[in-house]
Amino acid sequence: MSGTSGVEATQEGRRIRISELAAFVARVFEAVGLPGRDAQRVAALMAEADARGAEGHGVFRLAQYVKRIQSGGINTRPEMRILRDLPASALLDGDNAMGHLVMSRAAEIAVEKARTAGVAWVGARNSNHAGPAFLYAKMPLAHDMAGLYVAVGSANHLPPWGGTAMLLSTNPIAIAVPSLRYPPVILDMATTNAAYGKVKIKAQRNEPMPEGWMIDRQGRPLTDPKRASEGFLLPIGGPKGYGLALMFGLLAGTLNGAAFGKNVVDFNADSSTITNTGHFMVAVNIAAFADVQAFKQQVDEIWDQMKSSPKLPGFDEIRLPGERSARVYEDRKANGVPLTSELRRVLDELANRVGVERI
Amino acid sequence: MSGTSGVEATQEGRRIRISELAAFVARVFEAVGLPGRDAQRVAALMAEADARGAEGHGVFRLAQYVKRIQSGGINTRPEMRILRDLPASALLDGDNAMGHLVMSRAAEIAVEKARTAGVAWVGARNSNHAGPAFLYAKMPLAHDMAGLYVAVGSANHLPPWGGTAMLLSTNPIAIAVPSLRYPPVILDMATTNAAYGKVKIKAQRNEPMPEGWMIDRQGRPLTDPKRASEGFLLPIGGPKGYGLALMFGLLAGTLNGAAFGKNVVDFNADSSTITNTGHFMVAVNIAAFADVQAFKQQVDEIWDQMKSSPKLPGFDEIRLPGERSARVYEDRKANGVPLTSELRRVLDELANRVGVERI
Numbered sequence: 117m118s119g120t121s122g123v124e125a126t127q128e129g130r131r132i133r134i135s136e137l138a139a140f141v142a143r144v145f146e147a148v149g150l151p152g153r154d155a156q157r158v159a160a161l162m163a164e165a166d167a168r169g170a171e172g173h174g175v176f177r178l179a180q181y182v183k184r185i186q187s188g189g190i191n192t193r194p195e196m197r198i199l200r201d202l203p204a205s206a207l208l209d210g211d212n213a214m215g216h217l218v219m220s221r222a223a224e225i226a227v228e229k230a231r232t233a234g235v236a237w238v239g240a241r242n243s244n245h246a247g248p249a250f251l252y253a254k255m256p257l258a259h260d261m262a263g264l265y266v267a268v269g270s271a272n273h274l275p276p277w278g279g280t281a282m283l284l285s286t287n288p289i290a291i292a293v294p295s296l297r298y299p300p301v302i303l304d305m306a307t308t309n310a311a312y313g314k315v316k317i318k319a320q321r322n323e324p325m326p327e328g329w330m331i332d333r334q335g336r337p338l339t340d341p342k343r344a345s346e347g348f349l350l351p352i353g354g355p356k357g358y359g360l361a362l363m364f365g366l367l368a369g370t371l372n373g374a375a376f377g378k379n380v381v382d383f384n385a386d387s388s389t390i391t392n393t394g395h396f397m398v399a400v401n402i403a404a405f406a407d408v409q410a411f412k413q414q415v416d417e418i419w420d421q422m423k424s425s426p427k428l429p430g431f432d433e434i435r436l437p438g439e440r441s442a443r444v445y446e447d448r449k450a451n452g453v454p455l456t457s458e459l460r461r462v463l464d465e466l467a468n469r470v471g472v473e474r475i
Numbered sequence: 476m477s478g479t480s481g482v483e484a485t486q487e488g489r490r491i492r493i494s495e496l497a498a499f500v501a502r503v504f505e506a507v508g509l510p511g512r513d514a515q516r517v518a519a520l521m522a523e524a525d526a527r528g529a530e531g532h533g534v535f536r537l538a539q540y541v542k543r544i545q546s547g548g549i550n551t552r553p554e555m556r557i558l559r560d561l562p563a564s565a566l567l568d569g570d571n572a573m574g575h576l577v578m579s580r581a582a583e584i585a586v587e588k589a590r591t592a593g594v595a596w597v598g599a600r601n602s603n604h605a606g607p608a609f610l611y612a613k614m615p616l617a618h619d620m621a622g623l624y625v626a627v628g629s630a631n632h633l634p635p636w637g638g639t640a641m642l643l644s645t646n647p648i649a650i651a652v653p654s655l656r657y658p659p660v661i662l663d664m665a666t667t668n669a670a671y672g673k674v675k676i677k678a679q680r681n682e683p684m685p686e687g688w689m690i691d692r693q694g695r696p697l698t699d700p701k702r703a704s705e706g707f708l709l710p711i712g713g714p715k716g717y718g719l720a721l722m723f724g725l726l727a728g729t730l731n732g733a734a735f736g737k738n739v740v741d742f743n744a745d746s747s748t749i750t751n752t753g754h755f756m757v758a759v760n761i762a763a764f765a766d767v768q769a770f771k772q773q774v775d776e777i778w779d780q781m782k783s784s785p786k787l788p789g790f791d792e793i794r795l796p797g798e799r800s801a802r803v804y805e806d807r808k809a810n811g812v813p814l815t816s817e818l819r820r821v822l823d824e825l826a827n828r829v830g831v832e833r834i
Contacts, residue, residue, distance in 0.1 A: 204563030205593025205763040234564025235596040235757075239764050262726065279784030279793045291722040301725065303718040335787040353711025359662040359796040362781070363650040366660065367621065370773050371764045377780045398594075404564040405598050405730045414729050421736045422721070425638030428694040434638045437718040 130460070131452030132475060138163035140463070140475040141175055147470040148185045149192035150214070158216040161251050166453045169444035170248040170304075172313040176459060177247070179466050180384070181214070187388040190214060190244055196221055204233035207372060208240045212390055215246030219395055223255035223263070226399035230261055234404035239372035243393045245270045245383055249290035250304035250441070256292070256399040257300050260408045263292045264398040268369040270391060271382040273312050273349045277358035280333050282348055283377050286311055287364040292438070294402065296412035298419045302438030307361040308349040315344050369394035489819070490811030491834060497522035499822070499834040500534055506829040507544050508551035509573070517575040520610050525812045528803035529607040529663075531672040535818060536606070538825050539743075540573070546747040549573060549603055555580055563592035566731060567599045571749055574605030578754055582614035582622070585758035589620055593763030598731035602752045604629045604742055608649035609663035609800070615651070615758040616659050619767045622651045623757040627728040629750060630741040632671050632708045636717035639692050641707055642736050645670055646723040651797070653761065655771035657778045661797030666720040667708040674703050728753035 138159045145155035166174035184190045194213035198206050206225050210218030222238040229236035246252065249265050256263035269285025276283060286306035293301045310329040318325050319341035330338040330347045338347040351357025369376030374394025381391045402408045425434050448454075455463070460475070467474040497518045504514035525533035543549045553572035557565050565584050569577030581597040588595035605611065608624050615622035628644025635642060645665035652660045669688040677684050678700035689697040689706045697706040710716025728735030733753025740750045761767045784793050807813075814822070819834070826833040 200593075200763055202593030202760075202763050203591065204589075204595065205760070207764045230563075232562065233592055234559075234561030235594065236563065237594040237759065262730070276781040276784050276793045278787055278790035279781070280787055281780075281784035283780055283784060291726075293722065293725050301722065303722050305712070305715045305718060309712055331787075333787075335789060352715050353664070353668055355794075356664045356711050359664060362777075362796065363652065363660065363662050366652045366774060366777065367650075367759070370777060371621070371759075371761070371770060373765060377777050400596065400726070400730075401561075401564070402730070404559055404561050405566045406732060411730060415725060418721075418725065418729060418736050421640075421642055422635040422638070425635050425640035425642060428637055428639055428690075428692075430694060431637030434635045435714075437721065 131454050133452045134163050134167045143472040147472045158214050161216045165247045167448045168441045173248040184387045189388045204236045206238045210243035212242050215244035218243035219246045219252045222397045223252050226397045227259050230399035230401045237398045239396045241372040241374040249288045250302050253290035253292040257294045260402050262400040265290045266364045266368045267395040272380050277355040284361045287361045295415040299442035307357045368396045490813050492811045493526045502831040506831045517573050520575045524606045526807045527800045532607040543746045548747045563595045565597045569602035571601050574603035577602035578605045578611045581756045582611050585756045586618050589758035589760045596757045598755045600731040600733040608647045609661050612649035612651040616653045619761050621759040624649045625723045625727045626754040636714040643720045646720045654774040658801035666716045727755045
């Protein structure tokens with residue numbers, strides 16, 4: 117629920133300080149051609165993904181990003197441009213930069229516009245995979261704004277409801293709302309029951325998938341993760357999740373002149389074709405609707421209401437969206453990010469290959 | 476998926492022209508104190524709900540609305556006020572008017588602001604049940620804009636994930652995107668697997684509910700709709716649907732100073748307490764992001780892609796969100812809206828009681 121889809125991927129390994137992890141990632145990106153400032157910005161966001169428990173979208177992706185950069189699939193010297201500009205909206209062309217750079221910029225523009233306009237919506241085209249959705253949804257929080265972020269996913273694993281052609285991705289949404297005493301409420305979810313990364317983890321571990329994650333081409337439950345390529349993901353709520361994935365694709369992809377449907381490039385399978393990834397980002401200035409302090413206090417009250425609900429048998433806790441991620445972050449800020457020996461090996465090899473100091 | 480949740484409620488009955496249905500509803504509202512223009516506006520929207528297949532949110536609700544008006548639970552002479560106003564946002568106080576009036580006004584303001592701002596977000600408080608979500612999401616379409624609408628539902632039937640306290644409603648979302656040759660793509664969905672109205676229909680028909688709609692207080696599947704009060708609805712995708720319902724409640728309710736959580740009034744059980752219903756409405760000006768004609772054509776292309784997917788066994792059609800509703804509308808525009816004899820009886824009684832000509 118909360119951007120922690122990759123958390124199970126990491127069996128406990130030696131822990132690395134967040135700042136060291138970020139410094140390593142920045143070294144690697146600089147070595148393959150990103151300007152220092154850009155390298156640091158992407159690195160900080162990737163390390164934050166790991167620190168907040170979204171390991172499937174953090175440093176785990178580094179080797180893949182480097183491969184794409186070295187194959188010419190990502191532009192390391194982009195010139196982003198605002199193509200359309202109105203008081204509460206902008207269309208940003210990312211010039212095929214790292215997605216993290218494009219969407220950080222989009223979030224900045226949205227926040228800046230929402231200061232005076234109340235709300236702002238920034239669409240992006242010619243972007244790339246940008247890591248976990250919550251990273252961008254939470255950016256407006258520091259400015260007493262709520263954030264919404266939607267992306268066209270970077271590989272199609274979902275057919276329209278009742279069909280078998282994989283025309284849709286898990287198109288995620290993240291929504292972040294500020295609070296006072298408690299962590300901000302941050303939802304980060306795919307529109308499918310399981311993100312595809314979870315399927316990969318089950319395959320690595322030789323564990324069956326629960327029914328409801330995938331079906332095969334005859335519509336039968338598919339529980340063997342090694343057979344994942346023979347089937348497809350199931351959307352949340354059946355036709356509803358399909359509907360959400362479709363609408364998000366139209367608004368984050370088609371509206372921005374970005375890829376959606378047949379023209380989505382599977383960035384796992386193809387490292388050189390330009391993905392033209394689309395996203396959008398909305399900033400909602402709390403002060404445009406409410407007294408900021410009073411609102412945050414009311415969010416805390418809602419938090420308390422949820423937490424104090426009696427529990428169903430088998431549940432020992434009611435959680436708010438983002439709560440687990442915030443707890444993971446507290447731990448990792450103090451004790452570092454665990455890296456599996458397998459991931460360390462991959463990162464060491466990568467360091468050798470691009471000629472930078474190992475982590 | 477597409478605002479047609481109540482379509483099964485109506486067994487085929489004698490058909491009434493849409494304009495006659497609207498005229499009847501307007502007569503009733505005028506008789507109980509709504510000014511003529513307001514009565515006609517609400518009536519047109521309620522008749523449109525029926526005409527587009529959302530019978531559970533159309534004239535079926537008339538007796539309930541009248542009861543609430545006569546109990547003082549709705550203000551027939553409201554003075555709506557804009558409490559906060561920025562170039563791309565507004566907070567509208569509905570003064571406890573019929574929700575249809577509040578949200579029509581909110582949509583108008585959003586469209587007007589989005590003309591120059593690119594995007595606009597209008598929140599509403601002191602509103603009421605406004606019928607099906609798609610009615611408002613589709614209003615910007617006529618202005619070459621996309622629309623998003625979110626509401627805090629009018630009764631809590633959903634606990635937080637893992638809990639048993641019914642603190643959340645089915646908080647629906649509707650998203651509408653314009654197209655060229657095909658009907659606009661319009662998603663209208665609850666954040667629960669089944670809307671509560673569907674449960675009521677199963678009870679009326681003495682049919683069991685499928686597993687997945689509801690669970691009881693021990694977490695076991697609840698399939699007997701007559702026992703619905705002993706359990707609660709299940710959110711789409713488990714914790715994900717809970718997360719969506721919660722975030723929508725914070726943004727449509729709390730942010731606007733409207734009811735959310737414990738203070739939501741069950742408008743089915745209570746006809747006089749002011750509900751302080753919250754909603755929000757977003758208008759997205761297509762021209763702020765794309766060439767309008769080219770965009771609509773691309774939406775048509777996505778439509779064609781989805782429709783041409785091979786089908787799973789057991790499916791004879793791939794549908795787009797809003798497609799079924801558009802088909803129902805074509806039929807009912809030509810042949811009228813079917814009303815069951817039971818509903819006609821209720822409407823006849825209502826006509827006698829308020830002293831207007833029967834339908």
